[in-house]
Amino acid sequence: MEDSATQKIQCRRCGTCCAKGGPALHRADREAVDSGKIPLKCLFTIRQSEPAYDNIRRAIAPAASDIIKIKGAAENDATCIFLDQERVGCGIYEARPVECRVLTCWDTRAIMAMYDQERLTRADLLARLPGLNDLVTEHQERCGYEQVAQWAERIKQGQDKEPAVEALLHAIRYDQSLRQVAIERTHLDPRLLEFLFGRALSITIRMYGIKLAKKGDQVTIVGML
Ligand code: SF4
Structure with a gap:
């Protein structure tokens, strides 16, 4: 024993x-x-x-x-x-x-x-796939979490809120459409999306206390959690 x-x-x-x-x-x-x-x-x-x-x-x-x-x-x-x-x-x-x-x-x-x-x-992993690497870089520039955190903070504090809401919604819509376009036009395996672009911004935005409403493809901010 x-x-x-x-x-x-x-x-x-x-x-x-x-x-x-x-x-x-x-x-x-x-x-x-x-x-x-x-x-x-x-x-x-x-x-x-x-x-x-x-x-x-x-x-x-x-x-x-x-x-x-x-x-x-x-x-x-x-x-x-x-x-x-x-x-x-x-x-x-x-x-x-x-x-x-x-x-x-x-x-x-x-x-x-x-x-x-x-x-x-x-x-590191995409260095040999330049086309995808460019897409990932563009997505990061438009949907980077440093900017997301700043927009969310401005919305929370009510400072310069309207442009922050607009910018955040724009990023969320871009994130959504990029994923859709990548699947429809380049026949990308949908299982690669979370590796290439991370989890959808419309989901992770909850971590900043922001509550979204979705109607079809339309996304709006309805308040704070
Ligand atoms: S099952 Fe997953 S977590 Fe467990 S040893 Fe294998 S790779 Fe690691």
Whole structure:
């Protein structure tokens, strides 16, 4: 029978870590993505300056750079998409990301030390796809979270509110139409959208306390949450 010390120094592959959410990717994971072992359609991007939970500060803060993460199993299920929940195994075990390799649930010092270092960005992965890279750059310029935060703050404070509402709605509509156009005109796989452009601005705007109403393709701001 194992004593408690032995129990703590071996990973039991119970899947608990994987059920808490997929890992963020680092430069060491680039080969696995480039080779298709981790497909782009299984990733999503938390864009630079987007509010995100910071595991080190244990608080929500604007992301210092893009954070490329493995998607959850379903819309309201953060469990890593690669976790085989029946057999409790990793579907990409040999190619699993570096965060999964260093994480030991009984001692998180190693993962904390590398947590925000050498993160993989969309630019790293799209360097060989200039057409998509240009689209991503344009989207970032028009829908960047630094501007979004400023517009949201002005709306909240009621300062210079009307132009801020207009600018924010313009960005939300552009974000929506870019995604639609990318699918309709370039036949882009819709599963790539959250990697290329992050989560839809019409959804993430709730993090700034802004409440939207949608009627068909029309979006309006109806108040603060
Ligand atoms: S990639 Fe594999 S080891 Fe890493 S969180 Fe997902 S299922 Fe778990």
